[in-house]
Amino acid sequence: MTTWNGPSGLDRLPAARSEGEADAAWRDALVVEVDRDGGIAAREGAPLVVPASGKRLPTDILLGRVAGRPWFARPVAELNGTAVGWRDVVTADQDALAAAVALTRWHGLSPACEACGAATVPDLAGARRRCLACGALAFPRTDPCVIVAITDPDDRLLLARQAQWAQRRVSIIAGFIEAGESAEQACHREAFEEVGVRLAGLSYAGSQPWPMPRSLMLGFLGRAVDSRIRVDGDEIAEGAYYTREELVAAVAATSVVLPPHASIARGLIERWLSAR
Ligand SMILES: [Zn+2]
Numbered sequence: 001m002t003t004w005n006g007p008s009g010l011d012r013l014p015a016a017r018s019e020g021e022a023d024a025a026w027r028d029a030l031v032v033e034v035d036r037d038g039g040i041a042a043r044e045g046a047p048l049v050v051p052a053s054g055k056r057l058p059t060d061i062l063l064g065r066v067a068g069r070p071w072f073a074r075p076v077a078e079l080n081g082t083a084v085g086w087r088d089v090v091t092a093d094q095d096a097l098a099a100a101v102a103l104t105r106w107h108g109l110s111p112a113c114e115a116c117g118a119a120t121v122p123d124l125a126g127a128r129r130r131c132l133a134c135g136a137l138a139f140p141r142t143d144p145c146v147i148v149a150i151t152d153p154d155d156r157l158l159l160a161r162q163a164q165w166a167q168r169r170v171s172i173i174a175g176f177i178e179a180g181e182s183a184e185q186a187c188h189r190e191a192f193e194e195v196g197v198r199l200a201g202l203s204y205a206g207s208q209p210w211p212m213p214r215s216l217m218l219g220f221l222g223r224a225v226d227s228r229i230r231v232d233g234d235e236i237a238e239g240a241y242y243t244r245e246e247l248v249a250a251v252a253a254t255s256v257v258l259p260p261h262a263s264i265a266r267g268l269i270e271r272w273l274s275a276r
Helices: 019-027 094-109 183-195 244-252 264-274
Strands: 030-035 040-043 049-051 061-066 069-076 082-084 120-123 128-131 143-151 157-162 173-176 199-210 215-224 236-242
Touching: 019 069, 030 094, 040 094, 061 094, 069 094, 143 183, 143 199, 143 264, 157 183, 157 244, 157 264, 173 183, 183 199, 183 215, 183 236, 199 264, 215 264, 236 244, 244 264
Parallel strands: 030 069, 143 215
Antiparallel strands: 030 040, 030 049, 040 082, 061 069, 120 128, 143 157, 143 173, 157 236, 199 215
């Protein structure tokens, strides 16, 4: 999986500064189609990334360059063929594909001007949107979330199941950062709201884009003051602390199902498992 803690494989600096630059980039570009739900065009389970042909469309999005070559995302209403989900893609191109999904979804969800409510159109090959009435510019937004691997004083890991998830599916605690709140404050709040846990300390562990549709996951390790849990019964249906031996056995017996390998949730769980 991509670990997301080194430099990105997508060079975003050479975004177009003019239509002429965007046209020049198009001539040498690779293109990937993305639908409104973030599905990526695929062939035999792998992303279908093809040389640009024909005319560049006003809706085509210049992502940047991968190994020196421009990449565009082409938003489509429906893919002509099979799709692969962003989280299922495990290739060196995952950085560019994450941007393709995030930007396609942002453009798809951003039809009106925040200043005056009039329609907006893509500008500078999708780097921003421009209002047709007042000229205001809108830039892609990212919604920050926190995700916390909480351990108790015995170094057991807290795993919980959201009420909307399938039976046996568990993960660590996560939630959106609210307006006017720091990432650390969001960790403390989510831990107490969802599972009734007070945290004695927090440390930052790393981040991961999650363009579903436009989140950034900020990963933390949290130490609980004691081993008490009180699930909220609303968002969280059940939760429990596990020793490493208990979790390994539960996974082997399929009595719990962990998050997908591509997720930072899984990364933080694996990190705790391997830290004996
Ligand atoms: Zn406007």
